[in-house]
Amino acid sequence: MGVAADGMTAAVGRDVPGALASRLLDLVAGGAPSPPGQPPEVLEQCRVLLGGTTTVSSGPCYVVPPPPVIFDAPGAVVLRSDDPAHAERVRPLRPPNWASDEWDDLLDGRDGAPWAMAVADEQVVAVCHTPRRTPDGAEAGVWTAPAFRGRGLAAATTATWAGLLPRTRLFYSTSADNHSSQRVAARLGLRAIGWLWKLTR
Incomplete structure (x- = not known):
């Protein structure tokens, strides 16, 4: 809702x-x-x-305004799904929170594309992908490895991801208790547009 x-x-x-x-x-x-x-x-x-038994979760939702601002990724390089060589570079670097088949689907463009990833110390340390996309818009899905949080990598990958969808309405949402994700939204200058409520049975 x-x-x-x-x-x-x-x-x-x-x-x-x-x-x-x-x-x-x-x-x-x-x-x-x-x-x-x-x-x-x-x-x-x-x-x-x-x-x-129905659980309720909620959190703010933001719109990503064009044009996106590009952020530096200190100590990391940001790779993009529009370069096939980038997909092959990160293929063996699958983070442990991604299942093998999901990772292959993402890199092969079957599910979750486009994406942007930050790589540091020969590991994927931040990902922004597209968990939901319709003809009307797309939503960012963002993850950062715990040891690399607070370095601006989520903002860098999200800004790069937004640049891959220049003519699409883009959204960013998070949970009410995820304050680090809300700080990413603030760093990117995203505009709050409402609140999402989810009922899960």
Whole structure:
């Protein structure tokens, strides 16, 4: 559920039955937006409709304005998916949090492209990829190795990723308790556009 000052929107997972999905979407369409960080009234109604054990997570959402600002990546080199040689360079450097098949899908352009990665000490230390993309826009997915956080690498890879999608509406979202990710958004000068609420059964 996306909540902004001028309204709300929602998407429902494919595994939710059609009649229930319609009821959830109708609830959101008729609901009133809430201030950032404050759950909208319809959230609880949606949670009850989903039934069972439902977890709620939330966080801010930002828009990435064009043109992106390029940031330095101190002590690292940033590689891009639009250069096939870069994919081959990082192929053997798969971070432990990526499964082998997911890594190959990313590097071969089957899922998650385009991407930008920072490489230092012969390891991939930061990644910005595209976990969600539609004809209307794309969202950044960002990860930085714990030992390399706080060095500006997430901002550098995100800015490079944005440059690979010059005519696409770009979004960056994070969780409410991920303050380091929110600092990346601030460093990039991203504009907050609303708050995302996720119900997971």
